Structure formats: structure tokens, C-alpha cells
Amino acid sequence: MSAVPHETALLSEPPTPALPVLLTYTQVADYLGVHTRTVTRLVASGELTAVCLSGGTRRITESAVVEMLERAEVAR
16 A cells, blocks of 8 residues: 655645635725725625625625726726
8 A cells, every 4th residue: 555645635636715805894995095985885886796794794805896996997
């Protein structure tokens, strides 16, 4: 029986997808340099996507912020 090194076994497994980073409205507002009401308006208009967690808490994924900024850059 040949032993396979532990590192080799790990490299042959498919990579685990990273979990999304969830941001609060305040964190997004601070990053964008706007008021939290502006973030709320962006979500309400559909320009920025928020996810609803248990208890009605809403968060915005980091990727949603990046996508919104990329769309804004293309529109310029």
C-alpha cells in the first residue's frame, strides 16, 4: 500500500468556493462616501442588490458593490 502525501490529496480536491462578504448599509455608505439613505435608495431602485437575512436584516454583498461601481464606470 503506497501512502499519498496529505498535501497531494488536498491539491487534487476541487477548491471550496469562498463565502460572500456581507456588508451593512453603514459600511457601504462609508465606503462610497454617501449617506445611508443614499444606499437605501440605491437598493430600492435596484441599482444595488441587498440580501435579506433572518429577522428582516438586510446586507449587501461586496460583489454587488463592485458590480455597481463597474456599471457606473462603463456608463461614464
